[in-house]
Amino acid sequence: MDHKRNGRAPTLSAAKDRERAAFRTPTTEPRQSLPLLLGRYAEGDGIHPGPWPGLDILRVSQPRPRMPVVYQPCVCVVAQGRKRAYLGDQVYDYDPFNYLVLSVPLPVEGEIVEASPEEPFLLFRLALDAADLSELLLELGEHTSHRNLGRAHRGIFASKLEDDLLAAVVRFLAALDDPGDRRVLAPLARREILYRLLTGEQGYLLRSFALGESRSHRVARVVRYIQENYDRSLDVAAMADVAHMSTSSLHHAFKEVTSVSPLQYLKQIRLHKARLLMVHDDVGAGEAAHRVGYGSPSQFSREFKRLFGAPPAREVERLRASGLIPD
Numbered sequence: 143m144d145h146k147r148n149g150r151a152p153t154l155s156a157a158k159d160r161e162r163a164a165f166r167t168p169t170t171e172p173r174q175s176l177p178l179l180l181g182r183y184a185e186g187d188g189i190h191p192g193p194w195p196g197l198d199i200l201r202v203s204q205p206r207p208r209m210p211v212v213y214q215p216c217v218c219v220v221a222q223g224r225k226r227a228y229l230g231d232q233v234y235d236y237d238p239f240n241y242l243v244l245s246v247p248l249p250v251e252g253e254i255v256e257a258s259p260e261e262p263f264l265l266f267r268l269a270l271d272a273a274d275l276s277e278l279l280l281e282l283g284e285h286t287s288h289r290n291l292g293r294a295h296r297g298i299f300a301s302k303l304e305d306d307l308l309a310a311v312v313r314f315l316a317a318l319d320d321p322g323d324r325r326v327l328a329p330l331a332r333r334e335i336l337y338r339l340l341t342g343e344q345g346y347l348l349r350s351f352a353l354g355e356s357r358s359h360r361v362a363r364v365v366r367y368i369q370e371n372y373d374r375s376l377d378v379a380a381m382a383d384v385a386h387m388s389t390s391s392l393h394h395a396f397k398e399v400t401s402v403s404p405l406q407y408l409k410q411i412r413l414h415k416a417r418l419l420m421v422h423d424d425v426g427a428g429e430a431a432h433r434v435g436y437g438s439p440s441q442f443s444r445e446f447k448r449l450f451g452a453p454p455a456r457e458v459e460r461l462r463a464s465g466l467i468p469d
Contacts, residue, residue: 172305172312173238176221179315180264187262188465193318194328196269202466203262206254210449211468212414213250215270217339218242219303219311223263224256227298230401234300241307243339245270245351245358246297246365248400249410266311268335272362275352278336294357294395295347297365307338360385361399364392368404372411373435378404412436413449420458421467427454 184190184201192199196216208228218225224237228251236242237256257263314331317323340349350358367384368376381404382392396404416430425433431442443454450457461467 172308175312175316176219176238176266176308177264179312180221180266184264189468193324194268194314194332196271198267200265200267200466201262202254202257203259204254205257206252206464206466208251208253210410210414211250211252212247212411213244213252213298214247215244215272216267217270217335219266219308221264221266222257222261223254225263225265226253226255227251227300228253229296229298232296232298232401234298236300239303240300241303242298242300243270243344243348244298245295245348246362246399247369247411248297249402249407249414250298266315268332270336270339270348272352274336275340275348276354278333278340279349279352282340294361294398295350296401297351297358297362297399299344299347301342301344304338304342307335307342310334310338357387357395358399360387361392361395364396364404365400365407368408368411372408372415373433375435376408409445410449413442413446416442416446417450417454417457417461418468420454421461430454 180199180201183192184199187201187203190199190201191197202223208226213227218236219241220237222238224235225242227234227236227242229248234242235255254263310331314328314335317327317331339345340352350356351362353359364381364385367381378389378392382389385392385395387395393403396402396407400407402410412434416427416434416436419425419430419433420427427443427446428439431439436442446454446457452460
């Protein structure tokens with residue numbers, strides 16, 4: 143119908159249809175589409191939950207200094223700008239040409255290196271579920287053996303963003319607007335994302351965490367145990383039982399995966415959980431310390447300041463002001 147002749151303006155629905163069609167056409171460059179797709183869900187700075195479980199879009203309009211944070215298992219694809227993660231003595235840069243993957247929850251330090259009001263940092267972050275990865279590996283025939291079963295691998299890696307993975311991410315986002323596409327096409331695109339991660343350049347690192355008999359998978363079980371029981375009194379012997387490993391073997395494998403010992407990891411998780419309690423539940427430092435398993439408020443305050451660089455009250459104020467408050 144000729145909208146100009148009958149004097150009626152195109153509807154918003156028609157405009158949305160044309161926009162979705164444009165993202166699906168082969169002539170549209172995925173690298174050009176990705177910032178536009180993410181921008182629809184992130185009009186201002188902050189962490190924006192996307193229209194799919196486990197999907198978040200991060201937008202930041204200026205560089206942010208290096209700060210401690212806990213990353214959950216996820217894949218991070220950058221549309222604009224550049225971010226850097228630090229774990230131990232390793233540095234991981236991710237930008238429009240390199241993506242980041244975390245296989246287990248890891249306390250790291252994050253820094254937004256490149257961002258501006260004209261070209262804000264835009265990030266696609268999709269949670270990774272070990273059960274989904276294991277199911278896909280079963281179909282690939284890699285459920286019983288793998289060349290890297292005998293050693294543990296670091297739970298984070300950055301890798302070159304190949305065109306196939308980028309195209310799958312764009313198709314996934316483009317399918318989220320329409321209810322029918324979201325039901326039928328989005329799950330297929332998400333599945334392809336997982337497939338591309340598992341079969342990519344460093345996919346063996348991710349596969350090692352999904353294989354039930356691997357040392358990486360055993361460490362991941364201990365990480366999950368700590369995440370679920372951080373507020374209780376835990377010791378390395380109990381953690382080793384969870385992993386079905388000796389205490390010395392667990393200590394070595396755990397450091398390979400996380401860069402810290404099991405007890406150091408436990409301490410960092412407690413401090414991060416306490417910070418979130420103070421931010422979300424508005425509780426005081428003493429109450430937060432008690433809830434996460436600290437017996438001494440003074441020890442909690444010392445260790446909190448050592449990790450975050452500021453006393454609890456000041457750190458909570460800074461985090462709220464930043465607008466980047468994790469769940």
